[in-house]
Every structure is written in C-alpha cells, then in structure tokens.
Amino acid sequence: MPHPIDLAHLASLIGDPARAMMLSRLMEGPARTAGELSRDARVSPQTASGHLAKLLSGGLLGVEAQGRHRYYRLAGPEVARALEALGLLVPLRAAPMSTPEPLRFARTCYDHLAGTLGVALAEGMERRGLLESSEEGFALTPPGAEFVAHWGVDVEALTRGRRAFAKRCLDWSERRAHIGGALGAALAERLFAMRWLARRTEGRGVRLTVEGRTGFERELGLSWP
Amino acid sequence: MPHPIDLAHLASLIGDPARAMMLSRLMEGPARTAGELSRDARVSPQTASGHLAKLLSGGLLGVEAQGRHRYYRLAGPEVARALEALGLLVPLRAAPMSTPEPLRFARTCYDHLAGTLGVALAEGMERRGLLESSEEGFALTPPGAEFVAHWGVDVEALTRGRRAFAKRCLDWSERRAHIGGALGAALAERLFAMRWLARRTEGRGVRLTVEGRTGFERELGLSWP
DNA sequence: GCGATGTTTCGGCCCATGCCGAAGCATCCC
DNA sequence: GGGATGCTTCGGCATGGGCCGAAACATCGC
Known part of the structure; x- marks a missing residue:
C-alpha cells in the first residue's frame, strides 16, 4: 500500500x-x-x-x-x-465522467475529427500508404495528397498557412492519435461539406451519414457495425 | 461529467x-x-x-x-x-494498494482467517449444515459443534469467554463474510497447529499446506486449482 | 448507583494554502 | 526596436480547516 x-x-x-x-x-x-x-x-x-x-x-x-x-x-x-x-x-446527480457513447464514436476536437471515427480515419489512411506518422506529426505521401485533393482539400494552401500541418492529436477515449492541425481541420470541413458527417444538434457529437458510411467503406475500406 | x-x-x-x-x-x-x-x-x-x-x-x-x-x-x-x-x-516506492495475490488467497485478519480460503471455509461449513448465519453473526449447529471439536476446538470454553462467539467479518478482497470472533480465532489456531496452514515468513500471508489441501477436500469437499 | 471506557460536541488557536496586484520574462507580430 | 500577448514569480492578505483541551453523552461492568 x-x-x-x-x-x-x-x-x-x-x-x-x-x-x-x-x-x-x-x-x-x-x-x-x-x-x-x-x-x-x-x-x-x-x-x-x-x-x-x-x-x-x-x-x-x-x-x-x-x-x-x-x-x-x-x-x-x-x-x-x-x-x-x-x-x-460523486452522487449521480450528473452523468458519469466517462466519455458518453455517442461522443466516443465521433466528435469534434476543436475543429477536427476525434473519437473512434477520427482514429479510424487516421489509421485507415496510414494503412493505405496515404499518410505517414512521425514524431512531430503526420505527413501526406504523394498518393495521400492526391487522395485528399479529390475530396476537395487544397493541400498547397494548407502548407502556406502558419498553422501546424497535421498534428498527432491524442484521442482520449481511444488512446490513439487522430489527425489535428490544418489538415485535420480541412478534412473535417470537407467531410461535413460532402455530407458524410453531420453535426448533432448540440454539443460536439458527430453523426456518420449513410453517404459517409458507404463512402468510407468504398474509399478506405472502413466499416462499422 | x-x-x-x-x-x-x-x-x-x-x-x-x-x-x-x-x-x-x-x-x-x-x-x-x-x-x-x-x-x-x-x-x-x-x-x-x-x-x-x-x-x-x-x-x-x-x-x-x-x-x-x-x-x-x-x-x-x-x-x-x-x-x-x-x-x-503514487510513485511506486511501495507496493500498489490492491490486495496482492498471495494475500488475496489466504491471510490473517487479526487472529482469524481471511481471503478466498477464509470465505470458502465459512461457506463450506454453512453448505454442510455445520454453521448457521444470522444478523449478529455465525452460530454452530450441533453437528457443527461436533465437527470443530474433532479438530480440537473447545467450543464450551469459547462460549464462556467474553468475546463475541463468531462474528461475520466482511472480507474485503472477496466481498463476502468469513468467520471472526472467538470461533474464528480458535479455528485458525487449530488449523495452524494441525499444519494445514502455515504462516508466510513475513506479513499476514498464509499458505495452504499439502495436508491442508487434502484435509479440506476430504472433510468439507473444498478444493482449489 | 458509580467509575471506567469509548465517542462525540464545542470553542478557540493557528498554520497552510488559495487568492490577487504588481512586476518580470519570453514570444510573436508589425 | 516597440508594443501586445501569454505565462510565471513574488509578496502580502485573508480564510478555511485541522488540531487539541474541556466537557457532555453513552455504554459497560461492578
């Protein structure tokens, strides 16, 4: 003791x-x-x-x-x-402190994507050789740059900005990294614009749409029950 | 939260x-x-x-x-x-607070027996109709008195003492009751004397001997892997 | 009943610690 | 460089809370 x-x-x-x-x-x-x-x-x-x-x-x-x-x-x-x-x-007058289930699956972290979905995106891209992970953060490979470009991300503009390109952002509920920084924000912005993702009415929760489900499955081989 | x-x-x-x-x-x-x-x-x-x-x-x-x-x-x-x-x-300068495995199986609690073994003894005796459990504590049935007597416990002497006969002592690691009080102490004393149990060299840990293992199996149908 | 023992309540002391204003560095941006 | 912003250190104030002595209450054993 x-x-x-x-x-x-x-x-x-x-x-x-x-x-x-x-x-x-x-x-x-x-x-x-x-x-x-x-x-x-x-x-x-x-x-x-x-x-x-x-x-x-x-x-x-x-x-x-x-x-x-x-x-x-x-x-x-x-x-x-x-x-x-x-x-x-502590008396149960409030929800327990553990991450609530909907938030656990997908949520925004500042302006980028976190939760099971955020981590799966990062790991799926890495598995396909689109993303590389290093000490400082993530980097897009040439095929990776092409890939995000066809989602509508202007990679070149991101590198011009002052913001870190793609931080490894430790995901609390998953204990693994998801994509932060300028790239993370741009990806999230595009995914919302493409209506693969939708914001829940309140809070930071994010919902995967039907289009998103089929899109992730088709383009990255990601699927969820 | x-x-x-x-x-x-x-x-x-x-x-x-x-x-x-x-x-x-x-x-x-x-x-x-x-x-x-x-x-x-x-x-x-x-x-x-x-x-x-x-x-x-x-x-x-x-x-x-x-x-x-x-x-x-x-x-x-x-x-x-x-x-x-x-x-x-807390910095690991000491053992963690969780019940260490050897203590969890068998240990002394003051002067009587606790841990998996202590609870098993109480429940085994109850199952065989040797012990009865009530709000205040345990009581020996007539066959139970006979049973502990053949282990060498002087039941009559215990009832004369001022100490509670057999308290229900809540076992922390097991969350179930083991036998405390005068009876618990006498049982532990006999089990050590019969060399069914042996004290570990230091601390409150207790070891089940080979004789103890066969004895508990034979007389109460208790066994452990 | 009475004394002994175990426990709690009350009152007052005093120190540890949280708080902020002011000031000192470090960094960024122009 | 100069000003703005973010963060920390220093100093002094105030209060919350831990501590104990004294005393009250409860229970036990005689």
Whole structure:
C-alpha cells in the first residue's frame, strides 16, 4: 500500500475546486493552454499558474511549450482512470465522467475529427500508404495528397498557412492519435461539406451519414457495425 | 461529467493525511472502531471523530454501532476501487494498494482467517449444515459443534469467554463474510497447529499446506486449482 | 448507583494554502 | 526596436480547516 501521506498529497492536489475544474476539462482529451485553463477555472492567470505548477510537480499533468503558449495535458491514462473512478463516487446527480457513447464514436476536437471515427480515419489512411506518422506529426505521401485533393482539400494552401500541418492529436477515449492541425481541420470541413458527417444538434457529437458510411467503406475500406 | 466542485470536495476528503491513513487502514478489510482509527492516524480521539464524521457524510464510510464502540468501514466496493486507482498513481516506492495475490488467497485478519480460503471455509461449513448465519453473526449447529471439536476446538470454553462467539467479518478482497470472533480465532489456531496452514515468513500471508489441501477436500469437499 | 471506557460536541488557536496586484520574462507580430 | 500577448514569480492578505483541551453523552461492568 502506498504510504498514506502520498495518497493524501495526491488527493489534495485534486481536492481544490480550481484544480478539479482544470482536470475535468483536460479529461475531455485535447491539451489546453494555461490561459484557457485559467478561464475554465475562473481564476486569475497567476493563480492558475500556481495550480498548474502543483499539478505538474505532482505528476498529474504533462506540459509542452509551443511558442508563447504552454499546453497542459493529463500525464497519462492512469491519471484519467483514477479521476474517472473518483468521479463514479460523486452522487449521480450528473452523468458519469466517462466519455458518453455517442461522443466516443465521433466528435469534434476543436475543429477536427476525434473519437473512434477520427482514429479510424487516421489509421485507415496510414494503412493505405496515404499518410505517414512521425514524431512531430503526420505527413501526406504523394498518393495521400492526391487522395485528399479529390475530396476537395487544397493541400498547397494548407502548407502556406502558419498553422501546424497535421498534428498527432491524442484521442482520449481511444488512446490513439487522430489527425489535428490544418489538415485535420480541412478534412473535417470537407467531410461535413460532402455530407458524410453531420453535426448533432448540440454539443460536439458527430453523426456518420449513410453517404459517409458507404463512402468510407468504398474509399478506405472502413466499416462499422 | 460530475460537477467539478463535487469532485474537488470528494478528493479533499481523501486529501488529508489523517483521513488518508484511516482510509488506508480500512482498505485492509475489517471494520475498525473510532478509537483504533484515531490511533492509526496519530490524532486525538476528538480530531478523529471529526474526520470520521466528514468521511461519513461524504459517503466514503459506513458505520455500525456496537455497544460503546462504533465500527467504521468503507462504504462500498466503488470506494475501494477509487482509492486503489488513486493509489496506483503514487510513485511506486511501495507496493500498489490492491490486495496482492498471495494475500488475496489466504491471510490473517487479526487472529482469524481471511481471503478466498477464509470465505470458502465459512461457506463450506454453512453448505454442510455445520454453521448457521444470522444478523449478529455465525452460530454452530450441533453437528457443527461436533465437527470443530474433532479438530480440537473447545467450543464450551469459547462460549464462556467474553468475546463475541463468531462474528461475520466482511472480507474485503472477496466481498463476502468469513468467520471472526472467538470461533474464528480458535479455528485458525487449530488449523495452524494441525499444519494445514502455515504462516508466510513475513506479513499476514498464509499458505495452504499439502495436508491442508487434502484435509479440506476430504472433510468439507473444498478444493482449489 | 458509580467509575471506567469509548465517542462525540464545542470553542478557540493557528498554520497552510488559495487568492490577487504588481512586476518580470519570453514570444510573436508589425 | 516597440508594443501586445501569454505565462510565471513574488509578496502580502485573508480564510478555511485541522488540531487539541474541556466537557457532555453513552455504554459497560461492578
């Protein structure tokens, strides 16, 4: 058994309203900047910075500097599991913290696609040699560029932009990467335009249309029950 | 997702050294009195009482009054799971909090037998009509008294003592009851004396000997892989 | 009944910690 | 370079909450 003082220290990190709020937001998946988290928790940036430093040194968060932003994320799946187990204890006046099923299948993550579907898209393209994965992110192969072009994505324009081309965005519910960055946003935009996907009336949920189902099956060999 | 304020409140209950210590002790399984927990946590009885009231109203503990003692226990398996998940996060300088496998099979609980083996003994005796279970505890049937006597237990002496005859002791790893109280202690004492069981070199672990294995099989029809 | 033991309630002290204003770096964009 | 933006560090304030002494209440054993 862990020494109880460590357990207490760990739990006390979670046991502050502002920090709990930050952790809850980070449970959603994508990393968030210090400023966003400060607004999430309704505290000043200084205060948030202090909280984040505590969570970081306590091993609950990881951080990555990107320009003048610092992106914080949960340190790992055990952290999410522990938070979830804890969440199950709170009186059931709200839905449990685990990812709700519809969101789990497909949802937007900022402006790109996440969930089972988002991961399947990335992995399907990789399997067909359309996409390559590296440390920094994804890259389109020449056939890949052609492929997305016929979906209506202007690849050349994306590379001109200032935004990262295609980040590997860790998918929380799937624990695998989906396509973020400029390419991810463009793909999502096209898939909505082609009516392969439709936004659910509220929230971040995304629905796969009949056209989408047959399209993914035909062009990438992807299918779902 | 639960409202983060609830998550924070819950975690802050665990996030105090004294309370974390109490919870850790209660993770071991048997309920403990307020006084024991106060000593466990190295705080005064008043302070402990305050902590226990908080844990109780937070739904982490349950309590049962028995004479002038109040026995506290974890409120349920979800609580144990959450604590365990949290325990997994603390740096691994100690063994994880989950019940280690050897302890899970057989261990002493104070002076009597717990774990899979302890529960199997209780249920095996019940199935054969040797033991009866009621609200207050277990009772031996006449054949049961005869049975334990031939193991060398002086039943009559046990009833003279002041100690409860045979408490139902909730087994944490099994979530079912094993035999505590005077009878539980006497049974364990005899089983060690008969060399059916042997103590592991350190800790509360108990090993089933070859004689024990054949003995339990022969006399109670109990067997394990 | 009476004393001993176990537990809780009350009251007050005091420290740990969350909070923000001000200031200091770092980075970006023009 | 200069200004704007994002983030952190520092310092001081205030309050929440843990702690214990004292005392009340309950139960046990005589």
